[in-house]
Amino acid sequence: MTLLSDISTPDNPKGPTGETLAIRGGQPLSGEVWVKGAKNLVTKAMVAALLGESPSVLRDVPSISDVAVVRSLLEVHGVRVVDGEEDGTLHLDPSDVESAHMEEIDAHAGASRIPILFCGPLLHRLGQAFIPDLGGCRIGDRPIDFHLDALRKFGAVVEKLPTGIRLSAPNGLHGANIHLPYPSVGATEQVLLTAVRSKGVTELRNAAIEPEIMDLIAVLQKMGAIISYEPNRVILIEGVDKLHGYDHRAIFDRNEAASWACAALATDGEIFVRGAKQQEMLTFLNVMRKVGADFDIQEEGILFRRGESLRPVTVETDVHPGFMTDWQQPLIVALTQAAGESIVHETVYENRFGFTNALVKMGANIVVHPHGLQEGPRRVPRRSLEQAAVINGPTHLRGAEITVPDLRGGYSHVIAALTAEGESVVKNVGIISRGYEKFFDKLSALGADFDVIG
Ligand SMILES: CC(=O)N[C@H]1[C@@H](OP(=O)(O)OP(=O)(O)OC[C@H]2O[C@@H](n3ccc(=O)[nH]c3=O)[C@H](O)[C@@H]2O)O[C@H](CO)[C@@H](O)[C@@H]1O
Ligand SMILES: C=C(OP(=O)(O)O)C(=O)O
Secondary structure, eight states: OOOGGGOBBBSBBBBOOOOEEEOOSOOOEEEEOOOOBOOOHHHHHHGGGGGOOOEEEESSSOOOOHHHHHHHHHTTTTTTEOOOOSTTTTEEEEEEOOOOOOOHHHHHTTSGGGGGGHHHHHHHHHHHHEOOOSSSSOOOOOHHHHHHHHHHTHHHHEEETTEEEEEEEOOOBBBBEEOOOSOOOHHHHHHHHHTTTTSSSSESSSSOOOOHHHHHHHHHHHHOOEEEETTTTEEEEOOOSOOOEEEOOOOOOHHHHHHHHHHHHHTTOEEETTTTSGGGGHHHHHHHOOOOOOOOEOEEEEEEOOSSSOOOOOBBBBBBBBBBBHHHHHHHHHHSSSSEEEEEOOSSSEEEEEEEEHHTTOOEEEEETOOSSSSSSSSTTOOOOOOEEOOOOOOBBBBEEEEEOOOHHHHHHHHHHHHHSSSEEEEOOGGGGGOTTTHHHHHTTTEEEEOOOO
């Protein structure tokens, strides 16, 4: 069994409290990295296995701490999770799902975003659930009101407790008509994982349609679910009485692929990202083209390098098929090396530019506008969103002592240190293991000059 005490998670350091790196920058990163299954699909597919009445097999699973957290939460609920012979394969057997002890669930509080997605499957299997407080990147207040509103429409009774939420379904769960105020990825997954076994039809409007969502729909269809993806962000789910296990190879992690592409640009290197595919990265590749990157799309992956020189761009983050919010932090490091003024409008989260303080400390010219530069209605209801960062370059970055704030911000700090001249000390890099498998091995393979010093 994977004990949570062995997992060092960013918001709830149980094991090592994160590492400190001494990084000597100024060298291009060049070589090959291999991206496996997407953090934002694999963790959800693991939860989906709870719904099956027979075992599932999930392939291309990365060894990241978010997977370890979900594995541990599944195991405390009686799911047997075993590593397969092929690297990155998990066998999940939900035959003996049972209620977990409260203290075992509490131990997972603050560990990741995923526990909230256990609601529907546990209500279907056990008629009740207790979900601990969530973790994940601190990039905004990240409420779960869309989730709870949807669960109540399915017939769940939701009780908020000091350390989480308790749910029950005294009359079972039934289909519902749900119109999301915003195409929330998590809320869409909440509806999918609940509707597939609810009695009757569920209509979901204003759904998120990210590639990871579509891959989760593929997983559920393999299990026997009936889900139709209609025009204009409408998804219809016909509830079924029974689901069986799946065998699925996860979609690749396009967030990690985009991160390494930005690393190649920032350090003026050349990185082949094995496993990256054009289709899911079209919007990112368009921005790469505009910024002056030279990329080569091949059968097995994509080769990224800086072109003649980097050009400034204006980018607005958005839901898919727009420019992913998870891509903007690594991109900003590359934009510090572009000749001119770039602007990044962050429209999904209200506090995702905090990482730029460290870049400014290293010499970057970045001004954050907390209330944005655009007029007009806010994209996410009720929230003062649409911050903007204005980046002027190129700037000469110098090594500094910095501390990692979140997953993508942490990756960006390391890349900035590798771009900078001189030595940097980067603290709390353990957060990066949430979403980047074998991060230190990959840095070494690309020629990065660093030591783990704490
Ligand atoms: C584990 C995972 O898959 N994480 C991804 C997921 O996060 P996550 O599913 O949490 O992101 P959402 O799409 O739900 O959040 C988008 C916006 O909606 C707001 N919101 C969301 C739910 C809710 O009940 N109420 C509410 O107001 C959020 O605060 C945020 O401002 O999608 C994000 C947007 O692509 C990505 O950045 C994350 O990497
Ligand atoms: C925000 C992210 O992850 P999470 O939602 O798990 O915090 C991310 O992957 O960039």
